[in-house]
Amino acid sequence: xxxxxxxxxxxxxxxxxxxxxxxxxxxxxxxxxxxxxxxxxxxxxxxxxxxxxxxxxxxxxxxxxxxxxxxxxxxxxxxxxxxxxxxxxxxxxxxxxxxxxxxxxxx
Amino acid sequence: xxxxxxxxxxxxxxxxxxxxxxxxxxxxxxxxxxxxxxxxxxxxxxxxxxxxxxxxxxxxxxxxxxxxxxxxxxxxxxxxxxxxxxxxxxxxxxxxxxxxxxxxxxxxxxxxxxxxxxxx
Numbered sequence: 062x063x064x065x066x067x068x069x070x071x072x073x074x075x076x077x078x079x080x081x082x083x084x085x086x087x088x089x090x091x092x093x094x095x096x097x098x099x100x101x102x103x104x105x106x107x108x109x110x111x112x113x114x115x116x117x118x119x120x121x122x123x124x125x126x127x128x129x130x131x132x133x134x135x136x137x138x139x140x141x142x143x144x145x146x147x148x149x150x151x152x153x154x155x156x157x158x159x160x161x162x163x164x165x166x167x168x
Numbered sequence: 169x170x171x172x173x174x175x176x177x178x179x180x181x182x183x184x185x186x187x188x189x190x191x192x193x194x195x196x197x198x199x200x201x202x203x204x205x206x207x208x209x210x211x212x213x214x215x216x217x218x219x220x221x222x223x224x225x226x227x228x229x230x231x232x233x234x235x236x237x238x239x240x241x242x243x244x245x246x247x248x249x250x251x252x253x254x255x256x257x258x259x260x261x262x263x264x265x266x267x268x269x270x271x272x273x274x275x276x277x278x279x280x281x282x283x284x285x286x287x288x
Binding site for chain 2: 062093094095097099104105107111114116141148150152155156157158159161163164
């Protein structure tokens, strides 16, 4: 199985900060990676697919990059609505796997 | 509007069975790849199972042989039959629609989730 490791597990930031979350795969997954945002008690929401493609309706302050085994999600200027948990997911091969999540909290 | 609504969760004893349902609207479940994803309390997301539009099914190792994914096209509903339940199956279960470009590209639509608690 492909292991997905996110870092950091928790990130404290202030509004307006630039935030970067890293996701590493235990083997190459090409660009078959998605990022999700999840708020407490809610279902995840797709932000990015194919490593860098922005899902329709998602603000342009979100961006993704990377290929192979290392990927990043960047929020260019953190907004109040962005405090949440972020998950990466590989869909290169079964079983599809997620990272453990990164919680972005208010500093 | 594309929407997924899960039901069927609840409290079940270890070794018991439960069937989850996911009613879809705004699209036909037999034309899309569909999934179940779960999240144990305070934990991350775990993919459970996929059913392709063509009918092929795939399972996580932790549920293979115990869970069965299926769909009823006439009811436009996805199901997850869960047998031999264990305490570690306790989670919120989400159904999700796979985003499809040239290939599968993650999950673009999620239900609200249904809680399954396995406990005596």
